[in-house]
Amino acid sequence: MKYQELFPLPDEWIQESDRSMAETVSSWAEQEVIARRLEHKEDYDALLLPAMRKLMVDIGLQAMIMPEAAGGGGMDAPEAAMAAAAVIEEVGAADTSIGFLFANTLAIEYALAVAPKRSEESLKQAAPLLCGGDVTICSLVLPAYGTDMADRPRYYGLDYPATAKKGKDGWVINGGPARPQCCGATADLFAVVCDTGKGKPGLLLVKGDAKGLKRGEELKKTGLAASRNADVTLDKVKVPADALVLEGIEPLRAMLSWYYMACAAACTGALKTTHGILKEWGDTRVIKGKGQVFKENPLVASLMGEIGSKTGTCRVLTYNLARLLSRPDAYGSAGSGTMHVTAVSALKQVGHLSMEAMHNTMELMASAGYATEWNLERYWRDVKTVQTYVLPETVAQTCMARQYFNLEQL
Amino acid sequence: MRTIDDFTMPVEYLSPIDKFLRDASRDWANKESIPFRRGYDEDWEEHHTIEPAFKKLMGEMGFQRFFFPEEFGGLGFGHSNYAGVGGYRVCEEVSRADSAIGVAFAVLHWPLLLICKEPHVNKRLCAEFAPMFCDTTEPVFAANAMTEPQGGSDIENLDLLSGSTIQTTATLEGDEWVINGHKLWPTNSGGVSKLFGVVCTTKLGSNDPNDFAFIFVPTDLPGVTQGKPYQKAGMAADKNSDIWFENVRVPVWYRAHGPGDDFKYFKEMVAWGNLLSVAFCSGAMLNAYELLRDFCSEKTYRGRPLKENDDIAGVLADIARDIEATRIIGYQGARMLDRPDLYGDNWSDEIVTKMRSFKYFACDRAIDILDRAMNIMGPYGSDRVQDIEKHWRDVKIIQLWLGGKQLGQMEVARWFYDCETL
Structure with missing residues (x-):
């Protein structure tokens, strides 16, 4: 009996188009990862990056939940959650680290495109990166343990990785060293949860080549080979006003x-x-x-x-x-x-x-x-x-x- | 500040030279291994960075001479009544730095135990092999070739199978044994060892203990072939590979003891393997305690050190409790091996079973506390810099060897509950 039948899922909630996408990703998994992994093991350049390129760009997962008008797959609605679960399960079955990277991308795209009060300006700003012709590696930088005991605003007891101050020309971000969820060494786009000084968190986008963004040495870690992580420091990083994707x-x-x-x-x-x-x-x-x-x-x-x-x-x-x-x-x-x-x-x-x-x-x-x-x-x-x-x-x-x-x- | 020495151990059991063993092996760990261990994983095949640590510990400090009688240049622990606690101490301290080095170090002594330890010293074989280990400051490894492709843990399943599944044969031709077979996974294979102890049968399919043979095979003999080391999740300092024996000839007196006794003392070897597995776990656990203590003092949550948060302190307490229990059990087990006059022969079913139960308890606790330590540390838990993730990857295989947890459960159930059909 096949896995799908052995471990049933709520079929009635899954659209035919979701199923079809999952099957496409399953084929990708077989051809691009599983068939090649004995030879290449977890080699980033030989196996993981080419597989990601195929998945994210050629198959189009990267822009899946971006609006059609922005060049995306047009699944910019909450219903996309089912499709996302189905495809990420297949990606994770092939290589869990690629699935984890896609989870970071999906979360950021949710904030940009699916969230109830999405910012059209932010979306417009980020769309070329996410709907273009190459892989854009995305990374969340979330509240985490701190290193001091100063009385400061915190998110559920965790320290904000950075502060963001609004100025005339946009935001200035300072913080770190912070540990991104993934890909600190390679990310093209970070989404950093900042203390915006208003007693509530804000999520700001920072491009990988932003001035003042410094990456530490690449970390060796237990697993997740597709995520080449490093701590990042944000030193007076200036981003435009529409880099604020969400607040609160x-x-x-x-x-x-x-x-x-x-x-x-x-x-x-x-x-x-x-x-x-x-x-x-x-x-x-x-x-x-x-x-x-x-x-x-x-x-x-x-x-x-x-x-x-x-x-x-x-x-x-x-x-x-x-x-x-x-x-x-x-x-x-x-x-x-x-x-x-x-x-x-x-x-x-x-x-x-x-x-x-x-x-x-x-x-x-x-x-x-x-x-x-x-x-x-x-x-x-x-x-x-x-x-x-x-x-x-x-x-x-x-x-x-x-x-x-x-x-x-x- | 509390240290690892504050964890309880039964001090009255310790060897008379415990302080020397502790200080020497801890000093070795702090200077020769801990500063370099983060690079070991990438060195799994070549051992360029790992080799100096072995050389210091085994060759220069002379710990590879541990079991051999003093008359052959050894340290004479095989004649003492504290080889168990002494060996446990060294293996625990070494494993605090790197449990794979602990394993490789312990396993070099494993086949030698059969010929160097009272009451079954084989002086002729001691004299034959002692120079290999005792007349050099270079590290020299030995290995036990047990596991075979078809049977996994069947060979260690002595109570049930009594060697009946062994496919590696020893045939007597004149005054030589001719050995043929294929072994998998011995620690210190992959080209490392100079000497193998090979588990063979003199009669295929026999479950008669008299047909169980343990024969020493120098690895440079014609017909011995070792494969390339396997790549694994961890345990980089411990090389494992396939080994093939094709018409390998050794003198008849290279058999450890002879019919019946090889089987009996092999059970003792299994008991020791299980006990020292506890030491590998407790060493890794003690280091996890040190690392976690530092991390939880430095990092903050809710604006105070992690350890000052009640919920995290609760987990830290569980971890300390488990280390306490594991270490006490380990030293108790070592004592039981040291004092057969009080607890029974090392090869008795009772001792073998109890060592198995200690081992699978220790493995379960080690894996659990390392899992929980990593969870407390969040993303830093899987960071090589914090070293705990290395212990987490390394100790998993301790649970898997010597028949793994499930064989351990069966043997413990058989002995404690008089099971008759398992």
Whole structure:
């Protein structure tokens, strides 16, 4: 039985066009990544960048949710959340790091094109970059842990990575060193959450070649090879007035809800491939010297059952979140406290369950799961890296507690 | 400020030279490995940056002579009643820097345990192989060639299979053993070792312990071929590869002990492998504590150091608790191996089982705390600069070897619950 049928998703919510896009991306995954990865492993120039170019530009994912008038795919409405989940799952199944990069792009494009009060000026400014003929690598720079105890405005206890002051000719941004969500070393476009001095956050776009933007040394990290990350410093970076894409807690939370959904989809994709790898292992491995097929051992089977259950749960959570985001008319704004916490909760559940499923899969495959040759370990590293990068654990817990139990001081 | 020495250990169990072992191996870790370990992953194939650390520890400090009797130039731990706690201490300190070096270091002693340790010292083989390890300041590795392509952990599944699945054969021809077979994954393969201990059968398909043979094979003999090292998720300092034996001839007395005893002492080897796996985990956990303590003192959340937030402090407490438990269990296990007069023979089913239970407990705890430490640290958790992610990648394979967690569970269930059909 095929994966799609084994781990059902809410078919009734998925348009035929969404399905068709996902199939196109699935073909891309087979041809551009899976067929070539034994040879090129995680090589950025030989495998990942060409694959991204094909996906983002030739297939057109990069401009998928940008308005048609701006040269995009015209899916600039909340309904695009379902398509996004479906395609990112396929991208994540091929290479979770590319899925994660696309999650960053999607979140920024959500703020530009899909958010309820989109800024036409900002959209017009950014469209040539995102709808042009080359890959534009996008990176979010989000509130994070700080290093001092000064009394200053914070976002849910996290320090803003930068401040932005409005002047006559636009904004001046100062901050860092800050750790972007991805691609600090290579990004063409950063979207930086700034303290705008009005007691509320603002999301400002900063082009990669902006004067005063400094990139640190490229970081070595656990996984996500397509993300060549580095800390960035913003030293009196001047951006035009229309670089402010959104302002306020609720619009920012809405963007993050979409981002969390996209990251969850990338992890769910990793589980799809993990299932395929373990299936092959379980079907062909023989143990105990008696010709017992691996999967037919009761202990193995019990663990496989857990892995299957976790995989299915992740998929359901991801697609349900996408559905909620796609229907603000029925479920409310993506930036409402309830929706945001639902997104945080889904992201964290998917992160935990994915990691558990991958740990368990590696246990069953033993050293083969640990060797690069079998391809499992790269997904294990990638999903762990997504889990650490996207919203620290305790911050997520407080965020959920605040909403579910009406906390007033945290 | 608290340090790793504030974690509990049963001090009355420690060896009389524990302070020397601790200071020497910690000094080695701080100077020879920790400053360079961030580059180890890229050096997995060549070992240019890793080799000096091995040379210092094994050759120049002489720790590769650990088990050999003093009369052959060794340090004589095989004759002592503190080889367990002494070995545990060194492996823990080494693994605090790099658990792969800990593994490679420990495994060099692993096959030698069969011939160097009381009460089963094989003096003829000690005399034969001691010069290889004791008369040099260069690092010299040995390896256990156990796992085979068809069976994974079947060979370590001694209770159930008793060697019946071993496909590597040892055939007696005159006064030589002729060995044929194919092994996978030994630590210190991939061209590193000078000596293999090879698990063979003298009769294909037999589950008679008398047909189980452990035979030493110098790696430069005709017919021994080693493949290229595997690329892995971590553990760069530990090279693993395929090994083929094609009509390899060794003298008949290269068999460790003979019918029955090879099987018995191989079980002891499994017990030791499990115990030292705890040391690899606790070393990595102790270093994670140090790294996390520094990180959580420096970075702020809600305008105060991370560690001063109750919710984060709760997780930090869990991590410290797990390190406490793992370390205590590790030293208890080491003591049990050191005092067979009190706890039973190292090769008894009870000791082998209990070492397995300690190992899979330690692995579960190590993986869990490293997972949680990375989660606390957010994007810095997966940053190589913070070193915790390296431990996270490295320790995972400790859980997977020696039959992995599932075989551990089966053996523990068999012993504690008198299971008869598993």
